[in-house]
Amino acid sequence: MRSTSALAVVILTLATPAVAAPLSALDPAGRDATVIAALFWWMAVVSAVVWVAALALLFYCVRAGTGTWRRPRADRLIFWAGLVVPTVLLTAWLVRALPHVGGVVDTPPAAGAFRVHVTGEQWWWRVRYEGPDGVVESANEVRLPLGRTTHVVLDSDNVIHAFWVPSLAGKIDMIPGRTTYLTLEPTRAGTFRGVCAEYCGTSHARMTFDVVVLAPDDFERWLIAEAGPARAPETALGRAGAAAFADSGCGGCHTVRGTPAAGVIGPDLTHVGARRGDASVLPHANDDLEVWLRQPDLVKPGALMPPFAALGAPRLQALVSYLRELR
Numbered sequence: 001m002r003s004t005s006a007l008a009v010v011i012l013t014l015a016t017p018a019v020a021a022p023l024s025a026l027d028p029a030g031r032d033a034t035v036i037a038a039l040f041w042w043m044a045v046v047s048a049v050v051w052v053a054a055l056a057l058l059f060y061c062v063r064a065g066t067g068t069w070r071r072p073r074a075d076r077l078i079f080w081a082g083l084v085v086p087t088v089l090l091t092a093w094l095v096r097a098l099p100h101v102g103g104v105v106d107t108p109p110a111a112g113a114f115r116v117h118v119t120g121e122q123w124w125w126r127v128r129y130e131g132p133d134g135v136v137e138s139a140n141e142v143r144l145p146l147g148r149t150t151h152v153v154l155d156s157d158n159v160i161h162a163f164w165v166p167s168l169a170g171k172i173d174m175i176p177g178r179t180t181y182l183t184l185e186p187t188r189a190g191t192f193r194g195v196c197a198e199y200c201g202t203s204h205a206r207m208t209f210d211v212v213v214l215a216p217d218d219f220e221r222w223l224i225a226e227a228g229p230a231r232a233p234e235t236a237l238g239r240a241g242a243a244a245f246a247d248s249g250c251g252g253c254h255t256v257r258g259t260p261a262a263g264v265i266g267p268d269l270t271h272v273g274a275r276r277g278d279a280s281v282l283p284h285a286n287d288d289l290e291v292w293l294r295q296p297d298l299v300k301p302g303a304l305m306p307p308f309a310a311l312g313a314p315r316l317q318a319l320v321s322y323l324r325e326l327r
């Protein structure tokens with residue numbers, strides 16, 4: 001009975017990530033992820049066969065008792081099952097996996113290739129696109145054109161982070177003082193989740209981002225819009241928020257293109273209202289954003305964003321309205 005339950009747990013554990021999910025390596029939506037998923041299933045099936053065979057042999061040995069087999073026959077079994085079969089299996093695995101290693105460890109892209117730069121910050125993601133008219137900066141969300149090869153150029157100026165979008169490709173470290181590369185080739189449109197896969201400090205687990213894969217035309221349109229300056233707020237509350245943003249010195253850390261705010265310490269907020277989330281961890285919801293502005297430590301302990309509780313609720317609500325209107 002206990003072994004049946006254990007088997008059920010193993011099967012469930014294996015089957016659960018296979019369910020379509022935005023953060024599953026077994027629901028591939030990219031070229032490398034497809035290779036990795038195929039490799040995983042191949043290894044899982046062969047391992048399962050070996051596991052069942054080993055258990056069957058163990059069961060047989062326990063039941064058979066001593067003296068059943070004479071020495072030469074037992075030696076032959078050890079030679080074949082203990083030496084030949086593992087050697088053949090492990091060699092087959094190696095041969096099956098080796099051709100993909102070169103594709104996963106990437107080198108600098110050729111000139112003219114489409115590049116997106118991602119920098120690991122404490123604890124968020126700085127994202128810079130090479131647009132037709134220069135660099136376009138964003139944060140905590142990566143947009144990619146479907147079916148096109150994107151070379152992601154990765155670095156960090158603080159500690160080691162790791163860039164991982166399980167649905168699209170393998171993971172790769174972002175190392176201070178070094179540049180690493182990852183090639184992404186999405187094969188399915190949709191929104192996928194990315195995480196930091198290297199422990200980097202208190203809010204490591206809250207260092208997440210979304211990857212939005214768009215049809216190539218939609219992507220081009222989006223990139224042109226993203227390169228544009230911020231829209232002026234249209235509501236009275238939004239205008240009050242813009243004034244609070246300027247008076248409180250937010251522009252010392254954040255850039256809002258088209259306004260005097262030109263700070264580079266924190267995320268570029270030019271189109272923050274059009275992003276899927278806030279602060280790399282919050283879903284868009286006004287209450288959450290107000291908590292973030294009032295006391296960032298409650299949302300993301302250790303973040304460099306200072307608390308603005310002193311502004312008071314009316315001005316914080318105005319700020320939230322302003323940020324939402326930055327589309």
Ligand code: CUA
Binds near residue numbers: 120196197201
């Ligand atoms: Cu960044 Cu973990």
